[in-house]
Amino acid sequence: MSAGAGPVIPNFGQGSSCVTGDHFFCWGWVKQHWGDTLGPALVQHMELTGIAVGIGFVLAAGLALLAHRLRRIEQPISVLSALVYTFPSFALFQLLVPFTGLTYTTTEIALVSYTLVILFPNISAGLDAVPAEVMEAGRGMGLTRRQLLARVEVPLALPAIIGGLRIAVVSTIAIATIAATIEPKGLGYPIFYAIALPTPFKTEIYSAGALTVALALACDAALVLLRRAVTPWSRARS
Amino acid sequence: MIFDAANAHTFLDALRFIGDNPGFLATKALEQLELSGAAIGLALAVALPLGIVLGHFHRGSGIAIGASIVGRALPSIFLIAAFLTVLGLGFENNMVALAVLGTGPVLTNTYLALDGVDRDAVEAARGMGLSGLQTLSRIELPLALPLIFAGLRISAVTVVATAPIAAYAGGGGLGDVIANQASYRLSGVLGASICVMALSAGVWAALLAFQEALTPRGIRAVRVHAATSNGKEIL
Numbered sequence: 240m241s242a243g244a245g246p247v248i249p250n251f252g253q254g255s256s257c258v259t260g261d262h263f264f265c266w267g268w269v270k271q272h273w274g275d276t277l278g279p280a281l282v283q284h285m286e287l288t289g290i291a292v293g294i295g296f297v298l299a300a301g302l303a304l305l306a307h308r309l310r311r312i313e314q315p316i317s318v319l320s321a322l323v324y325t326f327p328s329f330a331l332f333q334l335l336v337p338f339t340g341l342t343y344t345t346t347e348i349a350l351v352s353y354t355l356v357i358l359f360p361n362i363s364a365g366l367d368a369v370p371a372e373v374m375e376a377g378r379g380m381g382l383t384r385r386q387l388l389a390r391v392e393v394p395l396a397l398p399a400i401i402g403g404l405r406i407a408v409v410s411t412i413a414i415a416t417i418a419a420t421i422e423p424k425g426l427g428y429p430i431f432y433a434i435a436l437p438t439p440f441k442t443e444i445y446s447a448g449a450l451t452v453a454l455a456l457a458c459d460a461a462l463v464l465l466r467r468a469v470t471p472w473s474r475a476r477s
Numbered sequence: 478m479i480f481d482a483a484n485a486h487t488f489l490d491a492l493r494f495i496g497d498n499p500g501f502l503a504t505k506a507l508e509q510l511e512l513s514g515a516a517i518g519l520a521l522a523v524a525l526p527l528g529i530v531l532g533h534f535h536r537g538s539g540i541a542i543g544a545s546i547v548g549r550a551l552p553s554i555f556l557i558a559a560f561l562t563v564l565g566l567g568f569e570n571n572m573v574a575l576a577v578l579g580t581g582p583v584l585t586n587t588y589l590a591l592d593g594v595d596r597d598a599v600e601a602a603r604g605m606g607l608s609g610l611q612t613l614s615r616i617e618l619p620l621a622l623p624l625i626f627a628g629l630r631i632s633a634v635t636v637v638a639t640a641p642i643a644a645y646a647g648g649g650g651l652g653d654v655i656a657n658q659a660s661y662r663l664s665g666v667l668g669a670s671i672c673v674m675a676l677s678a679g680v681w682a683a684l685l686a687f688q689e690a691l692t693p694r695g696i697r698a699v700r701v702h703a704a705t706s707n708g709k710e711i712l
Contacts, residue, residue, distance in 0.1 A: 444558040
C-alpha cells in the first residue's frame with residue numbers, strides 16, 4: 240500500500256558498493272540517511288506511541304475507577320477488552336479507514352484501543368488486589384472513601400499500574416509499525432518501504448527494526464526505574 | 478467519525494464482497510490457518526520443552542520472562558522482513574517469523590505454571606516415592622496445564638492475528654487481499670479485514686472454550702492469572 244510510494248530510487252542514495260550490492264549492513268547508509276529517514280521516523284514513532292498511551296491511560300484509569308465503584312460493569316468491560324485485543328491491527332486499521340480516512344486519527348484510534356484494553360484490566364486488578372485488612376485499617380483511622388482511594392488504594396496499586404504501562408508501551412511501540420500501512424509515518428514505514436523494493440534492502444530493514452526494539456526496551460527500563468522511585472517500600476522489603 | 482450513508486454503503490459493499498466470493502475467501506483463510514498452524518507448532522516444539530525444564534528445576538526465570546518482553550517488543554513486520562532477507566520469499570520465512578512471535582507467551586506461561594506448582598504437593602509426591610519424572614508427569618504437569626494452555630491461547634491468537642502481514646513477504650492468506658487494494662478495491666480490503674477479525678476472534682473463543690473443558694473442576698473457579706515480573710497480566 241503506502242510502502243513503495245515515494246521517489247523511484249530513493250533511499251539507496253548515490254549508492255556505495257555496500258548499498259548497491261545490498262550487503263549485510265551498511266553503516267554508511269545509516270549515517271547518510273539518519274537525518275532524512277531514520278531520525279524523523281523515530282521521532283514520529285515516539286509521538287504516535289506517546290499520544291496513544293497518554294489517551295489510553297486517561298481513559299483506562301477513568302474506566303477502572305468507575306468499575307471499582309460499580310463492580311457490575313467490570314466483567315463485561317474485561318471480556319470486551321480481551322476480544323478487542325484479538326483484533327489484528329492490520330485489519331482494524333483498514334476497517335477504520337471508511338470513517339476517518341488515511342489519517343493520523345485512524346492510527347491513533349486503533350492504537351488507543353489497544354493500550355486501553357491492556358491498561359484497563361491491569362489497573363482494575365491492581366485496585367482490587369488491595370488487602371481487605373488494609374482497607375479496614377484505613378477506614379478505622381477515619382479516612383473518607385476518596386482519601387482511601389488516594390492514600391491507600393492507588394499507592395498500593397502502583398506496581399500493577401506501572402506493570403500495565405510497561406506492557407502497553409512496549410506493545411504499542413511494536414504495533415505502531417503497522418500504522419505505516421495507513422500513513423507513511425513512524426519506524427514501520429522504512430521497513431514496509433524496504434521490503435517492497437525489488438530486492439528487499441537489508442540495511443534499512445535491520446536499522447529501523449533495531450531502532451524500534453531499542454526504543455521499546457529503553458521505555459521498558461525507564462518504567463522499571465519509575466516503579467522503583469515511586470514505590471520505595473517495595474524495595475525495602477525485598 | 479459519523480456512521481453516515483456513505484459509510485453504510487461502503488460496509489454493505491464489503492459484505493457483498495464476502496457474499497460473492499465465499500470460496501475464494503475460504504481458500505485464503507485456510508492458507509492463513511495453515512501458515513499459522515505451522516508457526517504455532519514450531520513455537521510449541523521449542524517453547525514447551527524449554528519451559529517445562531526451566532520451570533521444573535526453578536531455573537532461568539530471566540530467560541523465561543524476558544522472552545515475553547522481547548517477544549512483545551519485536552514488531553511483526555520487522556521479523557517478517559528480517560526473515561525474508563535470510564530465508565527468501567515463501568512459506569518458511571513467514572513460518573519462522575511468526576513462530577518467534579508465538580514463542581514468548583508459551584515459554585513464559587509454561588515456566589510460571591511449573592515454577593508455581595504448590596511445593597507441598599511436590600514434596601508429598603516425592604515422599605510417596607515418585608521419581609522426578611513421575612512427579613513431573615503426574616503432579617506438576619496436570620496442575621500446570623490450565624496456565625500452559627492460556628499461554629498457548631495467547632500465542633495462537635497472536636500468530637493468527639499477525640499472519641495477514643505475512644502477505645508482504647509472500648505469505649498468502651487473507652492478507653493478500655487486504656494488501657492489494659488495486660486489485661480487490663476497498664470492498665475487498667474491508668471484506669477480507671472483516672474475515673480476518675472473525676477468524677482471530679473465532680480461534681480465541683474456541684481455545685477459551687477448550688481451556689474451560691480442560692481445566693480440572695476443582696481449580697476451575699480460580700481465574701487464571703499469570704503473575705509476571707511486570708505485575709499482573711490477565712490472560
